Amino acid sequence: MRPHPWSPRTVPTIWVDYTTGYGYTGTGERVKPKVGERRQKPNLGDLLDTAASYGAERIMLTGKVPAADMGPERRHWLLVKTPGWRADGHWFLAPATGRFVRESTDQKVEVRTAAEWFGDIDLNPAQAREAWDATAAMVSSVVPGATLFLSPAATGTNLWALSLPKDLDPDFVTEDIGEEIHRTSGQHHLEHNVLGPNFSTHEDCLPLINPEEQKFITDFASIDGRFMYAALCRELGVGPGRRLNREDTMELMRQDPYLRARIYVKFRVPENWNHVGLFGVRHRNVSDGWYYPNRPGAVGETWADASEVFMAQRAGWMVDPVESVAFMKARPLDTFAQRLIRARERTLAVENVDYDVRAAVASALRSIVIQSIGAFASRGRSRTEVVWSAAEVPTQYMSSVQRRGEAFIYKIPQPLSQRNRPFYRPELAAQVWGRGRARVLDGPGAGGVRTGVLTLPGNSIIGINGDAVYTTHVPQWSLPDDLGGADDGKVGRLRLQGYASGKFQTPATLEARDLLKKRADRNGPQEAYGLFAAQAAQRP
Numbered sequence: 001m002r003p004h005p006w007s008p009r010t011v012p013t014i015w016v017d018y019t020t021g022y023g024y025t026g027t028g029e030r031v032k033p034k035v036g037e038r039r040q041k042p043n044l045g046d047l048l049d050t051a052a053s054y055g056a057e058r059i060m061l062t063g064k065v066p067a068a069d070m071g072p073e074r075r076h077w078l079l080v081k082t083p084g085w086r087a088d089g090h091w092f093l094a095p096a097t098g099r100f101v102r103e104s105t106d107q108k109v110e111v112r113t114a115a116e117w118f119g120d121i122d123l124n125p126a127q128a129r130e131a132w133d134a135t136a137a138m139v140s141s142v143v144p145g146a147t148l149f150l151s152p153a154a155t156g157t158n159l160w161a162l163s164l165p166k167d168l169d170p171d172f173v174t175e176d177i178g179e180e181i182h183r184t185s186g187q188h189h190l191e192h193n194v195l196g197p198n199f200s201t202h203e204d205c206l207p208l209i210n211p212e213e214q215k216f217i218t219d220f221a222s223i224d225g226r227f228m229y230a231a232l233c234r235e236l237g238v239g240p241g242r243r244l245n246r247e248d249t250m251e252l253m254r255q256d257p258y259l260r261a262r263i264y265v266k267f268r269v270p271e272n273w274n275h276v277g278l279f280g281v282r283h284r285n286v287s288d289g290w291y292y293p294n295r296p297g298a299v300g301e302t303w304a305d306a307s308e309v310f311m312a313q314r315a316g317w318m319v320d321p322v323e324s325v326a327f328m329k330a331r332p333l334d335t336f337a338q339r340l341i342r343a344r345e346r347t348l349a350v351e352n353v354d355y356d357v358r359a360a361v362a363s364a365l366r367s368i369v370i371q372s373i374g375a376f377a378s379r380g381r382s383r384t385e386v387v388w389s390a391a392e393v394p395t396q397y398m399s400s401v402q403r404r405g406e407a408f409i410y411k412i413p414q415p416l417s418q419r420n421r422p423f424y425r426p427e428l429a430a431q432v433w434g435r436g437r438a439r440v441l442d443g444p445g446a447g448g449v450r451t452g453v454l455t456l457p458g459n460s461i462i463g464i465n466g467d468a469v470y471t472t473h474v475p476q477w478s479l480p481d482d483l484g485g486a487d488d489g490k491v492g493r494l495r496l497q498g499y500a501s502g503k504f505q506t507p508a509t510l511e512a513r514d515l516l517k518k519r520a521d522r523n524g525p526q527e528a529y530g531l532f533a534a535q536a537a538q539r540p
Contacts, residue, residue: 003422023125131360156372173239188466196508204293225467231492233337237327275458305434445486
């Protein structure tokens with residue numbers, strides 16, 4: 001069943017600062033908040049009233065919006081009473097979305113954040129509105145007839161439908177393979193390799209850095225992939241998928257080093273290994289996520305993308321393919337990715353636009369790619385309802401009730417709609433995620449240079465966060481090629497994003513690591529460039 005694009009109607013929107021409530025409408029009219037009596041700053045109810053007074057159906061918040069924290073000790077910013085408005089199915093995890101209905105008129109208003117599109121770039125309402133319009137213009141310039149939807153995911157999947165080759169009508173994976181992908185496919189490689197509260201508790205995981213032995217570090221490098229997911233969409237495999245036994249899997253692997261397949265493997269960590277784990281294994285308690293065995297001699301078994309299997313074999317791991325699901329090679333995402341890459345290149349080439357706005361547009365294009373890939377694996381998500389009395393919770397949903405301050409929240413499962421069914425392609429998501437995990441460990445650079453975590457000293461790896469690497473060692477390959485590195489500016493290249501030098505306490509927690517990352521990214525890579533240039537000048 002081929003996915004068909006559709007055109008949404010324009011949603012009247014106000015762009016306002018979360019703290020002050022001031023901002024602009026989508027047409028550029030100045031917005032002044034309706035603030036309740038005895039308040040100097042608007043609350044959420046005031047912002048909803050403000051939207052209603054301007055005829056808006058969506059509020060896009062900029063500024064210091066509280067983190068989407070659903071922990072028991074903190075109240076989510078959407079979990080407040082809004083007199084005259086009732087909740088209509090929120091999404092609490094980042095990026096959070098509030099849905100409200102005005103009780104007197106049934107007017108609906110969605111509350112979203114500009115960060116959903118533009119990431120952590122600090123924009124005021126005017127800049128955010130300009131970035132939105134610029135993103136829409138860039139998208140329509142590369143995909144005729146395209147427009148922006150309510151979310152990056154919906155925008156991207158529609159762009160895919162507009163970009164799917166006319167001669168390609170990819171089959172769905174069979175129901176059993178689709179269910180298997182959901183049970184056995186992880187997303188990003190997420191790992192903190194410093195001993196401490198955020199290090200894995202599994203016995204087959206050994207820390208690479210012990211802060212008790214190495215109390216301080218003098219260098220912190222932040223490396224990440226340039227528009228990485230867009231570079232991983234080339235010639236993916238499509239359904240329905242063929243199941244192969246051990247013998248056929250091994251034969252196919254011998255014949256095709258670019259096999260499009262998911263492979264169930266048994267593996268053993270080499271006895272002399274002192275580096276990160278290469279395969280993600282799911283904890284028995286699924287809610288605990290994934291761990292990456294790296295203890296010498298440890299054995300495990302898991303499903304992995306073929307790119308991960310070949311990468312592990314190159315690294316000297318003993319890998320035994322037990323069975324596989326092979327897909328047919330096609331180009332389901334090639335045009336989609338190429339068009340967004342072109343939009344990004346055009347964005348970065350524009351010179352008469354505010355730098356933050358231009359960066360925001362590039363971030364929005366990245367959000368479209370990343371969230372679209374995730375949407376391919378979505379089977380619908382639960383609708384979260386909010387009530388202020390436990391008596392209001394329907395009996396059939398009592399098992400999902402959680403209390404958050406004075407509020408009670410419960411979930412109503414939402415099956416995949418018929419309109420969204422053609423966009424359910426978990427095999428595409430699984431392949432991109434697998435390729436991403438493989439490339440951050442061992443990937444290509446300019447001039448045939450190998451890049452990635454495995455080229456670094458094991459005891460320098462602080463952590464991995466998807467396509468980002470945090471390390472105490474700045475590899476030369478992370479530099480631009482005109483400085484002797486392997487970054488030629490192409491999408492998918494791992495490149496030095498930021499660098500900080502000094503005397504820093506070894507980051508034993510994710511919080512400490514994130515602070516160093518922010519510091520390094522603020523600094524940028526220039527100091528490291530200077531160090532390598534000075535070293536090169538001293539060579540005979």
